[in-house]
Amino acid sequence: MELTGNLILQGVQMLVVLALAPGLTGLVRKFKARLTRRRGAPVVQPYRDLMRLMRKEVVLAENASWLFRVSPYMIFAATWVAAALVPTFAIGLHFTWTADLIALVALLGSARFFLALAGMDVGTSFGGIGSSREMMIGAFAEPAMLLMAFTIALVAGSTQLSNIVAFMASGEVGIRVSMGMALIALIIVGLAENARIPVDNPATHLELTMVHEAMVLEYSGRHLAMIELAASLKLLLYMALIGCVFFPWGIAPANAGVGGLAIGGAIFVLKLAAGGALLALFETSIAKMRVFRVPDFLGVALMLGLLGTLLLFVSRSL
């Protein structure tokens, strides 16, 4: 009985993240538009965009290889699997032990790897510039993420997300400056990984300053739809990660009833909305940095992760 329950829960989770992801992107855009006193497109616009892209034909560069055509599905699948393993509204996911926090990060790394390869495939200078910069950003974001995971694992005694959430929700944590540092580090990494301002600007029209958009410049139609959807999923994943590790309130425990799950779902949507609003606020109040300032920015995350670990050792060893 519990098995089927968990299996159903896992399936629901997969559908929920998929269904909510474009909405979150739309919400962030809407908030940003309102903050800059524009009306902005409706929140459902990303859904419409995706539908439209799916129906359009694909225009493929003449020398594009099979890798270019397969990559969008690989990227989408890797991101979706990763997003499906983060506890969003309930802990008792059936396959949560498939990948722990580290494996989750690496799974996103796989998606990035194929995206960067696809950027190189057609052999244009924009694709190359995007790929090379994306890999540089990734090279600094990943260690920061690992050190952050280290801090969390040190507090919670596990790298398994459902166990971390259960521990964090239990209130045994107390007040920890290290957790605060880990939170900031995770936010910085999240901003960099999701190509948000100040690291990258998805809305820019200056091709030389963009990273993510330069990589996917050659994509069109259904391929572009898959990549856009994967990007939305990734944003949702990071929000859910921040939500479940640092603000674990309201997540339904392992054997909650339907009512508990409904409450968990509602609170998850609220968390996403709050996260989206904060992201929009942050993005409108800050300028994009030069590309070569980004390593400094990520260096801060790295440093915070390390400092958090050090401080944690102090309070543990006393």
Added chain:
Amino acid sequence: MHGLDFDIAHLLAGSLVLVSFMMIYQDRIYSLLNTFALQAVLLALAVAWQAWIQGAHHLYASAALALVFKGTIVPWALHRIVQRLGIHREVEVVTGVVPTMLAGMGLVALSILLMLQLTESAENALAREDLAFALSVILLGMLMMVTRRNAVTQVVGFMSLENGLILAAAGAQGMPLVVEISVAFSVLIAMIVIGVFLFRIRERFDSVDLESLDEFRGERR
């Protein structure tokens, strides 16, 4: 576990270290001064919290001193100086931000290791931890002084170093108020002296980059 008293003291002292790192990260003088003010406010909070849990009322005075002098007057005065002198708004660094931060990381690890070993016999976990963090703040202040060119940033580094001293004093339970006040005054006087000094450098060299002093002494290659 240690309970809320310890956790909050840990939070405040840890934040002081964090703010020291934030000061290293700043690349504008004004934001550096603001960060410094933030550190002073945090210091005041940390000292006040120590006063509360130790029941030592004279520490409240120290906290107030820190808040008034270092949290408001000193940053304000430095703001004025920077404005009056029209100093470059950017912080001029000798080495890059990330290498400096990594070096700082090493210093923090060193001071924690050292202090935890030295104070092994002490019973009071809080004091041990405070000492470890205080030494980190002191070393980071020194690091800032050696890796920054501009005289104003060096003053800030010096002041932040002094913050570390106060933190240590508050944690060590038993530094009399007199000492505390004299430290505060000496810092103030140092501040005035440095201010005058800055004006003089500026008059003579049209810059507060300390390397022009070296040049004057003929030490520059």
Added chain:
Amino acid sequence: MIEIAASTALCLLMLSFVATAMRGRLAVSAAVYLGCAVSCFALALVGVWTLATQAGASAMRVPVGLPWLGAHLRLDALSAAFLTLLGTGGAAASVYAIGYGRHEHEPHRVLPFYPGFLAAMTLVLLADDAFTFLLSWEVMSLLSWALVLTHHREEENRTAGYLYLVMAGFGTMVLLLAFGLMAGAGGAYDFAAMREVARSPALAALVLALMMVGAGSKAGLMPLHVWLPVAHPAAPSHVSALMSGVMTKVALYGFVRVAFDLLGPVAWWMSVPVVVVGAVTAVMGILFANVDGDGKRVLAYSTIENIGVIFTALGLALAFRANEMAGLAALALTAGLVHAMNHMMFKSLLFMVAGAVLNATGQRDLDGLGGLIHRMPKTAFLALVGVTAIAALPPLNGFVSEWMLFQAVLQSPNLPQPGLQFLVPAAGGLLALAAALAAACFVRFYGVVFLGRPRSDAAREAGETDRWSLTAMGALALLCVLAGIVPGVLIDLVAPAVELAVGAGLPLQAGNSWFTLIPVAEGRSSYSGFLVMVFIAVSGGAAAWLVHRLGSRRLRRAPAWDCGLPNADPVTQYGSGSFAQPIRRVMAPVLAARETVTMPPPGDRAAARLAARTEDLAWTRVYMPIIAFVGAAATRFNALQFLTIRRYLSLVFGSLILLLTGLTIWN
């Protein structure tokens, strides 16, 4: 079993003689390589059998070598684990060479040495006394040196060979010292006696340090790595695959054998240099791989990175063992051994890919390649498996070992020493940096070689490689996938070796559902490469099917968009130098990177030039001064050549007196 292994080694030796007798003609090439492949396969089987049946150690004494001693050979679990590695890597390289060797211009420079090289490596693994060990080690070095010099007509290769010879000689000398110290005053020269000798902690530390230098110089630890990126690529590609994939592991075996078996307990602080050097090697190796422009050299630098990763794991295992945490030591050591196996698989595969590309285009320079995915589709697919595996990405095998290593790093708070508690997370951060940089490096490698548009005529007209090569590469790629999705098999296989070294093994992984990996406890961490693979395949396939079913399936080919300004010249693509630019610039201080721009004056229509240079600080700061010193000293000592006979005699006399005096004081 030892008899089978020893006679297989003998077979390989005989093959060497046969090849020499046939003067290494091209006609016998296929037969020699086939013989090598069969022998190596037999070796791998012996290794697997010994590990799988948990058979005890078997030993034998061969009456060769020093007359009153003979040669002691022994096959235990640790040897068997590395024998499996050697057999697999050797078999793949030999099968590959059946095809690849046909293009060799001077087969007589390869064929006689190749089987002997394999035999020498086997004997290093089987040796049970210091004499046999060192002799086989030296033979291994010399034969691989001969192989490096295959294409000796190129100046660059001769320099590489010379450098390699010097470093190999130095390494063996240090090993000789280490074994001498271990043997002690009693002259315990066989391994069984060495285990019994009691040593002071200082002596043990000294031996370990010497082993790090001796074995590390062969494996490629910084700063003893300088020969590796020039020597490995200089050899023919199947030999490069062997040197990078297998010989570095034989060097690792030497270190593991001494540090975990012969030396007995070591103090915890001796793990510090191992961890630090390992982590630094990992990052520096992959940084150089990121900026180098020669395909095979990129792979060689990446070997240095992986050796660094493995040494970090070994250092962690030493630290845990010194604190009597056998379970965690087993975790770290298993991570190291499994990574060694994995590295053999993907690095051999990638060197073979580089060889296939070299054969098809004659280009080693990355900037002469491009677009090969269209011309060599099968090789390109296999290469894709290789780069995904080496970039430590799930669900392939490179990630499994890295993940286990991170799990071991995450256990470091349990160590009692605060120094290690601080050091290990920092080392973990460095390892993560190395892993992420590896991804960047191999996007660049694959992107510049296989993707984009061809940058030269040779690349435009390249053709697919032969079937033997494809078979070997395909087998390795399959191993990479299998080791990624069912890693439990590999972990259980090396468990006896780990148990021999640290006294405990990981919990058996075979019983876990869905091939999940649970290194410590279920609540702590788990990873199932199999399920990740299945999930990705199912969700990716379902997405593709749904989109094609419900959305559009139309497709039109058109010129590249490129923001409306596509340029037909392939030079406008991102090349190896431009792709490396962000990392080169950010890491400029460590790479000693310099960029010089030559801008012609206004009015002059000459092209502007940008030259980027990086240099290996180990070379300029460590080796150049040493070379200069040796040169200066040699000039000084030159005077000794022009003395009278009386003076020579007095020199001899003087040194005799000096030695005698020394002896008197010593006693």
